[in-house]
Every structure is written in structure tokens, then in C-alpha cells.
Amino acid sequence: MEAMQSPHPYIPRDLELPGYVPVLLSQSTILGVYGTASVLVIAFIWFVSGSPKRPTIDRILMCWWAFTGLTHMILEGYFVFSPEFFKDKSAFYLSEVWKEYSKGDSRYVGRDSAVVSVEGLTAVLEGPACLLAVYAIAKAKSYSYILQFAISLGQLYGTAVYFITALLEGDNFAASLLYYYAYYVVMNSFWIVIPMAISIRCWKKTCAAFNNQGQKKVKSR
Secondary structure, three states: OOOOOOOOOOOOOOOOOOOOOOOOOHHHHHHHHHHHHHHHHHHHHHOOOOOOOHHHHHHHHHHHHHHHHHHHHHHHHHHOOOHHHHHHHOOHHHHHHHHHHOOOOOOOOOHHHHHHHHHHHHEEEEEEEEHHHHHHHHHOOOOOHHHHHHHHHHHHHHHHHHHHHHHHHOOOOOHHHHHHHHHHHHHHHHHHHHHHHHHHHHHHHHHHHHHHHHHHHHHOO
């Protein structure tokens, strides 16, 4: 008997997803809601962080940490703790997000252990730490640069594991090249470029602080 054709749009086609319910919201709706919510978060943080004494770069970083922190906690947190999101029939937005994104990387809908592990740590540890970074910058805490550096390294490590494990497993999890580049490559590239830039900045700031402290000790002798 020939195998029944897979009812889902994901690769590999023989991926077993019993009870799968197709994406109920349109792609434009899913991306539009995410984009609008992101803009509102960024606009809010930009507005409340306004101060003549606060550098523009600090306000930009506060926006980034708020955006990425909420993304980790809400979107990725839902994925981690909702293993059967692909069965949702209510058109719940978060389940629709992951049904749609899985077209670019079916390891999500297939509950790949490496992806679940990385996303779990990201949602539980890095998400709250990102929001702490917003507070640390706002209050000019002494641990601000160290915290941002640590989170950025965590994001870089997680993204590296994400891409490397895909390569080791054949890197064939996208429904088409469009989804591969739009979802898998472009969307995730933000968590390479931005954390790398923040890591370099925080490293320089920390080194400069230690050098200044050393010079002060020499002068005081």
C-alpha cells in the first residue's frame, strides 16, 4: 500500500504530525501583527526613555533589549511550553506564528531536541535578563555592560548552535527557498549582527573602565 501524501506543507514530507491543522491566519496578518507589536514596544520604550542626559545609543539599546526580551519570553516561551501548537484550531496568534515559521524550519513543528533546548534556555534565562538590561541601562547600573555582554554572548552561542545543528542534519528543513531565506536566514541574522556589535561595544567600555581605574591608582601613589 502506498503511503498517504503528507497533509502538511513542511519538509521532510514524511514528517509525522498527527492532528495537524493548517495555518488559519494569512501570512500578511501574522507578520503584520508581529511588526506592529514590535513597533509599539520600541516606540513606547523610546518615549519613556527620553532624557536630555541619556545618550541616544542607550535609548536604542533599551529598545533592542525590550524588543528581544519580550520576543524571547512570549514567542519562544510559547513554543517551548506548547508542544502541540500545530493542532490548534482556534487561530490563536502564537500557534499560528509557529505554524507559519516552521515553513522556514520544520524542526520547530517537529520538536527537534536541539531547537527545543536552545529556545527553552533563551526564553527562561535570556528573556528576563534582557528586561533586566533595560532597567540597568535606565538606572546606569554598574553591571550594565557586563550584563549586556553576557546576554549577547548567550544569543550568539544559541544562534550558532541553531545554525550548526541544522547544517549537521542536512540543512533541508524549509518548504521553499523563499521561506529559507526570509524566515531562516534573514530573521535570525538580527541575532548575529546586533549581539556581535553590542558585545564589541561592551568589551571596549569595560576595558576602558579598567584602564581608567588603573590610571587613577597610579596617580594616587
